[in-house]
Structure formats: structure tokens, C-alpha cells
Amino acid sequence: MRENNIQNKIINATKWSSITEISAKLVSPITNMILARILVPEAFGIVATITMIISFVDMFTDSGFQKYLVQHEFKDEKDKHDNANIAFWTNFGISLLLLGIIYIFREQIATLVGNPGLGNVIAIACLQLPITSFSSIQMALYQRDFDFKTLFLVRIISTFIPFVVTIPLALLGFSYWALIIGTICIQLSNALILTIKSKWKPKLFYSMRIFKEMFSFSIWSLIEAISIWLTIWVDAFIIGNTLSEYYLGLYKTSTTMVNALMALITSATVPVLFSTLSRLQKNDSQFNHVFLKIQRLVSIFVFPLGVGVYLYSDLATKLLLGSQWSEASSVIGIWALTSSIMIVFGSYCSEVYRAKGRPKLSLLAQVLHLIVLVPTIIISAKYGFWVLVYARSWIRLQILLIHFIIMKFSIGIPIFKTIWSVFPTAVSALFMLFLGYVLQQMNEGILWSVVSIIICALFYFTILLFFPNMRSEIYKIGKRIISKV
Incomplete structure (x- = not known):
């Protein structure tokens, strides 16, 4: 595949992926801002528990087939559609089986996750599981073909559903039911639109030979997904059991x-990166070049975003959640700062491993991280909520060391190149952090905070322009955006 062709596909896909994610992520905080002022933290705690259960079960219904459909090189369209059929019927069958198990043991599951008496709530919320089978496969096929324009329509419609379903129900006093019903409606909308618009439609076809071939790849993606789920949800599980829903x-x-907030950037780039690298998996030099380039471009926006939210977490909390969430300020600040580091140096590594057809490497990284993460959370929880928050936020950076080693020795991307690639943005963000701290000492008013945020942003990009390679990158980004508008 020629470099120009790849670049054009990346630019076009990134454009639509970015429009989709930015639109969705701009509307989503507005929804949360409204709901946070209507519902109490306990309601969000109950929904967080339900989301934890659904996300766990979803891993088994998907079985890693989505990643397989994006990454695998098929012989022709028929071969691709045959594989899609196997993936769909397998997902659908597993989702019905697991839904039945959840219904039978709903009360025991509710007690296990620290919410006794909410068994029926969990069972009803899980009705969305078989619905997602109708959308997950089509979504993978669209991503594979770089057709993010179609996904834009689906995502935008689902983004506005909370305004006509969730928020009205919350105002009527439905509490956590408003969030649950809204989520089910979103999944139903996605399934209907994607099934209608997709060129591929489910057919009564199944082949054990194809299933075995898919499963041999997907089993490692599934095991990796379980390890990622543990990384994401082990803290919530412990908080729900040892502390409270609040x-x-x-x-x-x-x-x-x-x-x-961070997903404004990452959600627009991860699908494009995986699809692109999967097509370049046989060309090491171009593969490495594309990875480092996207990592560098992402760091331009992620580093200052993380530093900015850390500095102005009080203002961010008031704007996003309201006065009843004042305690959330410290959580938001430290999580944003460590997230910016995690995203730039760690979040894209798993996509690299899968694009190379080596999901076992991602699993290895997650397992080595869990060995440190789980004991840290268990021990820190004994000392209270805030010790757990800070321990959890910082200990996750341990996985970066693991990724650096794997990327160097298994993928062939040196640690020095990875760090040097984002050196200008990291230095500029550090200078911005220092300036922001100084400006905060001058005044604590909201108006001054807004002014100082603007000053920090201008200062960051001014420092960045002192680096010749970054001047070139920023100029190219601006030129491409203008040409595509």
C-alpha cells in the first residue's frame, strides 16, 4: 500500500472520527452536568456497579471478535462476511446464555458487588446485552474500511438520546432508573441504525472451522480484555464493598x-491508529513512523489538557458537576494529570500489539501491572478513600515501564525514540504547570482563573513553537484542517 494512499485514508478517517468524538464528547459533558445537578452521588454509584457487571459480561459476548474482524486479512468480501456471520451468531448466543445466568443469580450477584436488594435492577439493565450483538460486528466492519463517516451519524443520534429520555426521566424522579433506561435506548438505537445501513446483514451460516480460526486469535484478546477490565474496575469493586455507594x-x-474529556482526543485516534497499523503490519519502518507520529500529535493536546485540569480542578468540578460534588475536585485533578501521561506513553501500545497480531504482549503487560495494582488498592483502601485515590492514580504509571520494555524488545521501537518524540510537548507542559501555579497565587476569583487559563494556553503553544519540528507539525495540522473544511 502506497504511503500517500495510507496518509489520505488516515486523514479522512481521522477527520470523521474526530468530528464524531468531539461532537459526542462536547454534548456528553452537558448531559452529565445536568444529571449531576438532578441526581445524588449514590445514584451514580448504583449505576457504576451495574456498568461494572455489564462491561464484564460484554467481554464474553464480544469474545474478541471485533478486534479480529478489524485486524485480520481476508481473502475476499465473501470470506469477510462469513467471518462476520460467525462472530455475530457466537456473540448473540453467548449474550442470551449469560443474560439467563444473570437473571437466575441476580440477587447473589447484587450482594457480591455490594448492592444487596438490587437484583432485579441488574437483570433489567442487562437486557441490553443481546442488543449490542447487532451493532458490534457492523461497527468493526466500518472501522476496518475506514468508514467513520457512517459511524458519525450513529454516534450523534445516540448522543442526543439522553436529552429526550434520561434527563426527562431524572426530572420525574426516576433516579438511577433514568440512567439505566437511557442506556438501553442508546444501545437499541445503535443496533437499529447500524443493522439497517450496513452492507452486511446476519445470515443463517455457521462454520466450526472458521470459528476455531477466529477463536485461536480472539481468545488472547478476550483474556487481555479481562485483565483490562480488572485494571479498570478493581478499584470500584473494592470501594463498593468496603466504603459506600456515595x-x-x-x-x-x-x-x-x-x-x-481525554477521550475527545483518544477516541478519535485509537480506531484510526489500529485500522492503519493493521494494514501496515508487514512494513516495520512505516509502522513505527506512523505510531510515533500519532503519539506526538496526540501529546500536543493531551499534555496541556491534563496539566490544565490538574491546576484548575476546583473550577472544572464546579462547571461540570456542581456544588454538591465539591469533594470530587481532588479526584478530578490527580486523575487528569496521571491520565495525560498514561495516554501518551501507554494507551496506544495495546493497539500496536494487536495490530501486529500479538495480543499476548498486551496481556503480559496487563498481568504484570495487576500484580502490583491489586495489592496497592487493597492496602490503600484500609487507610481511607483519599489514600486509595492517590495510590490508584499514581500506581497505574507502573505499566509504562512494562510497555517501554515490550515495545523495545518485541516491537522494535526504542525507549529513547518514544520519549524524544514527545520531548517538546512535555517540556512545554512543564513550563505551563509552573506558570499556572504562579498565576493561581495572585488571585482565586473565577474570572481570574478563566483569564489565567487563556494565558497558560497561549504560553504553552508559544514555547512549543520554539521547537522547529513542532512548528512544522502544527503548520501541517492547520493546513490539513483548513483544506478539509
């Missing part, structure tokens, strides 16, 4: 808001 709601809502 602290669980406070913690997960805060971290979710930060993740949504």
Missing part, C-alpha cells in the same frame, strides 16, 4: 468525567 459514585463519576 464514595463509589463520587470516584467513578469524577474519573469518568476526566476520561470523557
